[in-house]
Amino acid sequence: MPLVDAAVLEELEEELAGTGLAQRFARDYAAMWDQRYTRLAAAVEEHDGDSALDAAISLKISSAMVGGTRLARLAELLEAMIRRGDFAQAQELMRQVAREGGLTITELRSSYIFDTGRGPAGQGPATQGPAN
Template identity: 75%
Template structure:
């Protein structure tokens, strides 16, 4: 297998020049700190979804399914990042970003967005570091979602 800096990549995902004003280190510490300032869950997102669905309970079911799929979703993402599979990692990061945003997991959605950027830049070294934060905040998000939304209200 090639080293992390070997330059092999999928189409359009190579680690070319960074966008103006962005350096790889700025994507890790300061961005992670900014993400850490976000709440784990924005309950208003699920409340709004429930209102849009006319109180059918589908929003709670979506939240329950999201929580139940966390381990599988995280494992898929972690495996892709650790194996430096750009295509699978990008797909898993985008899926996590979108589903987290839909369930109100704003901090996890932001971390997934940061991870998506690192993957697009081909920086799997920083991606592996960020995965530790994704694991920690992902677990906290699921715990809060279960205790405050899934179990906390009917």
């Protein structure tokens, strides 16, 4: 399964009539990664089922929209664990979510989000998420 499915991004771009909104959505998605991961990790750590479920579903949907297939699949697995109340296993999965999330953001920035003159996304290097 690829980190980022370019066909999903191309389809989104076509649906939005090439307006650049798809690229802006992907840029915003990348910019929000650290905040999104931190919120999810805290909710899982605190066994806050409602917040964890909300964050996992948000990650699943937004990742799928930018073609982040592996991360969307992990978020789907995490969602199932949270629904079962299996926070111990969910905490273990968060390490993989952090790693795959960082790789997904790096891939998006290097292959899709470009801001001419300033490198991918006009930002510094992608983060890999907290190492917990």
